[in-house]
Amino acid sequence: MTATTTDLSRCPMAPRSVRRRRLVNTVITTSSWIAAAIGIFVMGWIVVTVVVRGIGAWNVAFFTQLPPTGNDPGGGLANAIVGTLVITFGAAVVGLPLGFFGAIYLSEFGRAGRVATGIRAVTNIVLGVPSIVAGMFAYALLVLPSHHYSGFSASVALAFIMLPVMTRTAEDVLNLVPNELRESALAMGAPRWRATLGVVVKAARAGLITGAILAVVRVAGETAPLLFTALSSPYWLSGFFGPSGYFGGPTANLTKDIYDFSQQPYPHLIQLAWGGSLLIIVAVLGVNVVTRLLFQRGKEW
Amino acid sequence: MSSGEVDISTPGGAGAQTRPRRHHFAFGDPLFRWFTIACAATVALAMFLLIGVLVKNSWLAIHVLGIKPLTHVAYNPDTNQYGALSSLFGTFLTTILAMLIAVPLALAIALLLVELVHPLVSRVVGTTIEMLAAVPSIIFGMWGIFIVVPLMQRHIEPWIQATPLGRLGIFGGSPVGVDVFTASIVLSLMILPFITAVSRDVLQMVPKVVKEAGYGMGSTTYEVMRKISMRYALAGIAGAVFLGLGRALGETMAVSMVIGANFFTIPHSLFQSGTTVSATLALNFPESQSKLETSSLIELALILFVITMVFQVVAQLWLARARRMTGSRA
Amino acid sequence: MVDIMDTIEPGAESAVDRPLPPRLEVTPGVASYDTPAQFDALPSKLSVHDLDFFYGKEQALFANDLEIKEHRVTAIIGPSGCGKSTHLRCYNRIYELYRDQKAMGEIAFDGANILAPGTDLLSLRRRIGMIFQKPSPFPMTVFDNIAYGLRMHFKLSKSELSERVEDALKRGALWEEVKNKLNEPGLALSGGQQQRLCIARAIAAEPELILMDEPCSAIDPVGTAKIEELLQELKSSYTIVLVTHNMQQAARVSDYTAFFFEGRIIEFGATTQIFEKPVQRQTEEYITGRFG
Numbered sequence: 001m002t003a004t005t006t007d008l009s010r011c012p013m014a015p016r017s018v019r020r021r022r023l024v025n026t027v028i029t030t031s032s033w034i035a036a037a038i039g040i041f042v043m044g045w046i047v048v049t050v051v052v053r054g055i056g057a058w059n060v061a062f063f064t065q066l067p068p069t070g071n072d073p074g075g076g077l078a079n080a081i082v083g084t085l086v087i088t089f090g091a092a093v094v095g096l097p098l099g100f101f102g103a104i105y106l107s108e109f110g111r112a113g114r115v116a117t118g119i120r121a122v123t124n125i126v127l128g129v130p131s132i133v134a135g136m137f138a139y140a141l142l143v144l145p146s147h148h149y150s151g152f153s154a155s156v157a158l159a160f161i162m163l164p165v166m167t168r169t170a171e172d173v174l175n176l177v178p179n180e181l182r183e184s185a186l187a188m189g190a191p192r193w194r195a196t197l198g199v200v201v202k203a204a205r206a207g208l209i210t211g212a213i214l215a216v217v218r219v220a221g222e223t224a225p226l227l228f229t230a231l232s233s234p235y236w237l238s239g240f241f242g243p244s245g246y247f248g249g250p251t252a253n254l255t256k257d258i259y260d261f262s263q264q265p266y267p268h269l270i271q272l273a274w275g276g277s278l279l280i281i282v283a284v285l286g287v288n289v290v291t292r293l294l295f296q297r298g299k300e301w
Numbered sequence: 302m303s304s305g306e307v308d309i310s311t312p313g314g315a316g317a318q319t320r321p322r323r324h325h326f327a328f329g330d331p332l333f334r335w336f337t338i339a340c341a342a343t344v345a346l347a348m349f350l351l352i353g354v355l356v357k358n359s360w361l362a363i364h365v366l367g368i369k370p371l372t373h374v375a376y377n378p379d380t381n382q383y384g385a386l387s388s389l390f391g392t393f394l395t396t397i398l399a400m401l402i403a404v405p406l407a408l409a410i411a412l413l414l415v416e417l418v419h420p421l422v423s424r425v426v427g428t429t430i431e432m433l434a435a436v437p438s439i440i441f442g443m444w445g446i447f448i449v450v451p452l453m454q455r456h457i458e459p460w461i462q463a464t465p466l467g468r469l470g471i472f473g474g475s476p477v478g479v480d481v482f483t484a485s486i487v488l489s490l491m492i493l494p495f496i497t498a499v500s501r502d503v504l505q506m507v508p509k510v511v512k513e514a515g516y517g518m519g520s521t522t523y524e525v526m527r528k529i530s531m532r533y534a535l536a537g538i539a540g541a542v543f544l545g546l547g548r549a550l551g552e553t554m555a556v557s558m559v560i561g562a563n564f565f566t567i568p569h570s571l572f573q574s575g576t577t578v579s580a581t582l583a584l585n586f587p588e589s590q591s592k593l594e595t596s597s598l599i600e601l602a603l604i605l606f607v608i609t610m611v612f613q614v615v616a617q618l619w620l621a622r623a624r625r626m627t628g629s630r631a
Numbered sequence: 632m633v634d635i636m637d638t639i640e641p642g643a644e645s646a647v648d649r650p651l652p653p654r655l656e657v658t659p660g661v662a663s664y665d666t667p668a669q670f671d672a673l674p675s676k677l678s679v680h681d682l683d684f685f686y687g688k689e690q691a692l693f694a695n696d697l698e699i700k701e702h703r704v705t706a707i708i709g710p711s712g713c714g715k716s717t718h719l720r721c722y723n724r725i726y727e728l729y730r731d732q733k734a735m736g737e738i739a740f741d742g743a744n745i746l747a748p749g750t751d752l753l754s755l756r757r758r759i760g761m762i763f764q765k766p767s768p769f770p771m772t773v774f775d776n777i778a779y780g781l782r783m784h785f786k787l788s789k790s791e792l793s794e795r796v797e798d799a800l801k802r803g804a805l806w807e808e809v810k811n812k813l814n815e816p817g818l819a820l821s822g823g824q825q826q827r828l829c830i831a832r833a834i835a836a837e838p839e840l841i842l843m844d845e846p847c848s849a850i851d852p853v854g855t856a857k858i859e860e861l862l863q864e865l866k867s868s869y870t871i872v873l874v875t876h877n878m879q880q881a882a883r884v885s886d887y888t889a890f891f892f893e894g895r896i897i898e899f900g901a902t903t904q905i906f907e908k909p910v911q912r913q914t915e916e917y918i919t920g921r922f923g
Contacts, residue, residue, distance in 0.1 A: 013785035018753050025521035029417060035409035042490055043433045046444045098340045105337035122345045128613040129606060130551020132579045136602040137351045140358045160347055193333035221437025224553035227583055255439050262443055277443050281436060288432045514767035517725055518780045519756035533770040
């Protein structure tokens with residue numbers, strides 16, 4: 001064995017070209033600069049386009065009036081703004097608590113058990129369900145039997161999308177809480193539920209709030225699930241419990257209006273669509289920035 | 302549950318003065334546990350409900366049409382043709398093209414952010430990209446229809462056709478702008494920030510010492526990235542790619558607005574209009590004329606669900622295996 | 632695509648026709664070696680001259696001078712934060728990965744100053760291997776870990792490759808333990824095995840100099856003993872620089888020892904001399920455990 005050892009280490013090997021390896025490296029890093037430049041340029045382009053085209057639509061009427069009927073310019077998307085807020089709120093009321101307590105089960109009780117593993121797998125699948133399928137689900141579940149489009153069915157579709165998002169992020173955040181904290185709370189004689197809600201959840205609250213806000217923002221910008229559920233409406237939201245027994249009946253909302261108006265041949269409607277797009281971008285980016293500043297600065301866990 | 306409900310309040314000391322409160326909550330723990338289980342189970346319940354409802358409502362189409370939709374291209378409610386092949390083909394084509402564009406770009410940007418630029422620049426650009434990942438698809442649709450489509454139609458597509466590439470059949474036809482090519486590009490830009498953000502995160506988690514060891518062996522930046530960091534982050538990057546792919550498969554707005562939908566053909570050229578499953582749903586469902594058409598479209602949604610579900614399951618299994626193989630934790 | 636740098640074979644550079652580095656001049660007052668004549672006669676693999684190092688604006692090394700002798704183990708000891716790792720990380724310029732770190736001075740490796748701008752870092756780092764404090768197996772199989780440097784730097788046939796991988800694992804004293812696990816992930820090995828895997832990975836590429844940055848500090852005592860044993864064997868074929876905070880280890884395995892304190896080399900000499908009759912007061916205080 002020693003004989004082969006000395007043999008090999010003395011026997012020279014044919015080296016690879018350093019110059020060639022360098023060249024490959026230079027080519028790759030250069031193209032990575034170019035790729036990044038393109039990617040960042042295009043993303044900037046999108047934001048700038050929306051701002052430039054949308055800012056002209058923003059006036060008092062945009063935020064206070066109903067959309068124009070016929071060919072008269074003017075009007076706004078006030079009913080759609082209200083509708084989007086209500087639909088999103090409805091989804092959050094259902095989706096967030098379910099996701100939150102579900103995450104508590106997964107991280108505090110279920111852990112690596114068979115039930116929890118199964119639920120986690122299902123959560124991942126639901127996370128990947130296309131949003132238009134969620135819309136179709138709400139349509140078939142609620143709109144078909146009641147013969148009425150409704151904001152309520154839109155909320156259900158959005159809650160279905162929000163639920164796995166919230167569950168996953170909340171579980172991740174809860175898993176970051178060190179076990180010592182759980183043990184010391186239990187060692188004080190606290191019952192499990194108090195230890196969990198009072199200590200674990202409290203320790204993870206910044207992450208939980210961030211996760212919840214981002215989950216809400218994410219569904220607020222959805223369009224596809226609303227196509228067959230909320231539909232849209234030129235009127236104000238008439239009340240939470242409309243003629244169909246669900247709230248509102250067809251409910252105006254921002255994304256569907258943007259979509260509809262963008263398909264119209266009238267410049268003033270297209271202008272409104274850009275104004276709505278700007279509002280969505282500002283809201284989404286704004287909430288992201290504020291959430292980051294508030295909760296990520298002094299990241300607790 | 303083992304957290305015993307036996308009261309062992311201490312006699313004397315602080316315990317004697319405060320009344321023991323625990324009797325109140327003797328059932329608190331099991332109750333809490335069952336409550337959380339019920340919440341966790343709603344996800345599963347909702348999924349089974351979804352499958353049940355979709356199957357029930359597409360039953361008519363399944364019963365009447367059999368497997369005809371899966372073998373036919375044409376979709377025409379007037380003649381009772383409900384072919385899904387054109388939609389499925391469009392979905393796969395746009396998704397594959399979008400991934401081909403987005404994944405290399407995303408990895409290049411991630412490489413740049415993690416290895417090449419100043420950490421401060423990396424943080425700022427990284428945060429911007431993360432936020433762009435949150436921009437809703439309708440915005441990409443708006444940008445696509447009003448900016449990209451005219452640009453494609455007037456400049457880029459004629460230009461491509463003028464180059465030698467134009468002689469290829471896949472770039473043939475008259476440039477319309479609203480076509481598979483545009484849809485794929487808009488789609489790729491939509492999933493780009495998302496894949497970039499996750500790739501950057503996982504690449505940043507590669508331990509310093511492993512990278513140093515790589516450079517210490519005489520590797521170039523690219524070699525460390527490709528042979529070491531990427532392997533380390535493989536599961537994470539693959540996860541990001543799978544999620545991006547899942548999004549691309551089901552994306553509705555960004556695609557349906559620019560693909561010139563309701564062209565139920567298998568396109569011969571990328572510059573030809575086409576459709577995808579979700580675009581077909583979005584554009585035809587609200588106008589659906591008959592019970593059979595509604596049912597066939599719900600069936601199409603069911604097919605899309607099954608595709609994404611199978612894909613998710615395969616991806617999860619593969620990821621679990623990949624994690625075991627490389628021994629990586631990312 | 633053949634250029635001159637590439638065709639140099641390992642070991643082809645002869646140690647004879649190089650001018651010998653200047654005589655050792657460390658801190659004033661250092662005089663007695665066990666056999667100074669013997670030390671001077673040995674060729675230097677690497678000589679450090681007037682090395683300063685900066686983390687941003689903060690200076691971490693001050694005018695370091697050091698001779699690393701061929702086929703010897705040189706230990707670098709000192710209290711934590713004294714700059715011993717920083718010093719070692721200059722030898723292959725690995726510090727350059729971090730923007731704000733810079734080194735000034737001269738490090739002559741076989742006569743050429745590696746701190747000079749035109750240095751070919753890829754070839755340099757092939758010729759100088761490094762082992763880190765924490766075991767750093769790459770996320771690939773045991774076999775691929777060892778083959779990594781070989782594949783990258785050399786053109787080898789499949790059979791040559793596996794022959795050399797086996798050989799490196801044998802020289803790394805790991806073959807018996809892993810010969811049935813070549814296709815398992817390197818990260819699945821125990822901590823001590825991982826570190827020997829890293830050593831085998833480094834020696835597979837046939838380096839001339841091996842840098843070890845506290846290689847045993849994250850390893851259990853049994854693993855440490857195995858690595859120390861391995862060091863003794865490797866000495867015959869390689870030059871080794873060992874940074875350690877463990878004085879007993881330095882005393883056990885090294886031929887020469889440099890004592891660092893607050894970024895300066897306080898004393899450098901034969902290990903026996905440093906441990907038995909140190910000249911400097913600070914060295915004596917450190918050796919006898921009065922501080923650090």
